[in-house]
Amino acid sequence: MKIVPLGNSSLRSSCLAYGCWRVAGSWNPAEVTPATEAAGRTAILTAYEAGYTLFDNADIYCRGRAEEILGRVLREVSGMRERVLLATKCGIRSAGDPHPQSPQRWDFSGDYIVSACEASLRRLGVETIDLLMLHRPDYLADPHEIAGAFVQLHDAGKVRAFGVSNFRPSLVRALQAACPLPLLVNQVEISLAQRAALEDGTLDQCLELAITPMAWSPLAGGVGRRRSAAVAQPAGVSDASGFGSAG
Template sequence: METVSLGISSLLSTRLGYGCWRLVGTWNPAEVTPEGKTQGRRAVIAAFEAGYTLFDNADIYCRGVTEEVFGEALKMVSGMRDKVIIATKCGIRFPGDPYPEAPQRYDFSAEYIIWSCEQSLKRMGVETIDLYQLHRPDLLANPEEVAMAFSKLKQSGKVRYFGVSNFRPTLVTAIQVACPMPLVVHQVEISLAKLDTFTDGTLDQCMVEKMTPLAWSPLAGGMLGSSNGNVSEEKKKASGADRILPVLDAVAKARGTSRMVIALAWLLKHPSKIVPIVGSTNGDRIREALKAADLELTRDEWYRLLLASRGEPLP
């Protein structure tokens, strides 16, 4: 399968990555069952066996349980650790952490970044995180303090490369100017139902700074996938999926594939080399998604889908 370098790093990722946020089927640790953990381990192994090399996680996914389940799967497959890119994120703090009156907040203090990294390493049972990302922008972020935390983590061998997620371009610049090492990825929501990054400067900046865009929710929470029967008509209309799906299906029929493959191929067409993060725990869909890497849409097909998403002509 074709690979892409993540930014200017030595990390080589398959054109699609695997996202771990749905691994155990819930965000509430109290609701996690042994069956849910088993399903999560199976999904990780299915993705690895299918050929995915980038596995994206975050410390907040089920309050760390998904990192634990990923780490368990890692130990079940001999040699897997040396063949995958382990990515995770930090910086989001829940209400009540660490005392009852504490508010929900984002925290890019050096102390918290370093502590969070160490907890993620323990949960996954590894010595090094290949790609560590700041999850959502802390409005009190001090770029120099972030740079200090990143430098300590790199010097100690706990992290190889760094990135950001859901940032505005100006904050990316501020962090990058302060950091002695390159930011190699920017993870943001991108899909046919979420076009902001095409016009807000995010993808332009990724190309200029040689950062790889990682697209979370590339199928708009499943609405653009092979099956979306549990999505309400109201939600489809609000997202534009009611306009997009008929065109997706028409292009998919002409190409002899599924709407999911076309929706992912649409992202892969962009010159910034977007890496969509696939989050299904269904083995068949995990494998099917990879077909997108072998399908090149024409410009006409790409713009036909764009116009369906916009719901109006180009300016």
């Protein structure tokens, strides 16, 4: 597997990242069974054995269960933690968090970024996250407040490096101007079915600022296959993957 640097940093990873979005088998923690969890652990282990050394996760993937499943594999496989980079994302709060009436929303307040990161550390069972990304833009965010949270987490040894996800170029520039730590990654949707990042300046900015673009859903989530299957299926049978598009 080809090895690439993340940004201009000393962090090195396989050029393919293993995305842990689907490792719990569902978005809903109540639907996770020993069998779906075992399948997820097998998938992670298979990726590791195939040479993947970058594992991408997020606190919202199955409400933390995806991080717990990855954490379990890390404990079970001797030496794996030292050989891989752990990436995760924060900033999306589920409906009902923290109060039953709270809506789903984006929250880049400094206190929330710190507490979300600490919760991810607990679920992964590690002391340091290698790459923490902001999941989707919170348009009410203050870049200086985000930068303060990043510096706090970095200085406490809880996060080695930072990145963003789904950020347009002007937002990357605003955050980087406020942040003394380099943004190493912008994780964006790139596939044959989603080519906007090639034309809207996102990839040009990655070249300009030495930000590593990380493609999410690079195979478009199998959308072509699903369409073909839907045509081939008898009426009334639909895709039962249970995954939405907010990954």
